Amino acid sequence: MFCPKCGAEYIEGIYLCADCQEPLIAEDPPKNKKDYIKFVTVYETGDANLILFIKSIFESENIIYYLKNEAVQDLFGAGRLGAGYNVLAGPVEVQVDARCVEKAKELLAQIEKGEFEILEDFPEEKELKNYE
Ligand SMILES: [Zn+2]
Known part of the structure; x- marks a missing residue:
C-alpha cells in the first residue's frame, strides 16, 4: 500500500498515511517511481x-x-x-x-x-x- 501524496509505503492492513492522512492506494503511483539511474x-x-x-x-x-x-x-x-x-x-x-x-x-x-x-x-x- 502506498500514499498517493508522499509515496510512503505501508504494509497491508493500513489504509491511511500516518503523515498525510491520505487514503492509501494499492499501486505505487507513477510520479513516485524511483526508476532514475543512480x-x-x-x-x-x-x-x-x-x-x-x-x-x-x-x-x-x-x-x-x-x-x-x-x-x-x-x-x-x-x-x-x-x-x-x-x-x-x-x-x-x-x-x-x-x-x-x-x-x-x-x-x-x-x-x-x-x-x-x-x-x-x-x-x-x-x-x-x-x-x-
Ligand atoms: Zn503520505
Whole structure:
C-alpha cells in the first residue's frame, strides 16, 4: 500500500498515511517511481585511449555508463569525439548504473589484466575521428 501524496509505503492492513492522512492506494503511483539511474564511479583515468576502450567494452556488454570530467563538461557529448579530442583536461570518472557495478568492475579488472586485445584491433590515432 502506498500514499498517493508522499509515496510512503505501508504494509497491508493500513489504509491511511500516518503523515498525510491520505487514503492509501494499492499501486505505487507513477510520479513516485524511483526508476532514475543512480551512477556510481568505478574507475578514474586520464588516458583517452583507455577511456575509448572502456567505452567500447561497456557498450558491447550493455553497461549503462556515464563519463564525467569535472574540468571539461560534456567532453563526450554527441559529435565531440573528433580531432583534438585526445588531450584530456584531468582524469575522467567512469560512472556506471548502480545495477551494473559488479559487472563493470569485472570488466575493468579484465581490461587491467590485459585480457582484452587492447592493441590489435584498436584504431590508429588518426582514425579516431571515425571511431564510434
Ligand atoms: Zn503520505
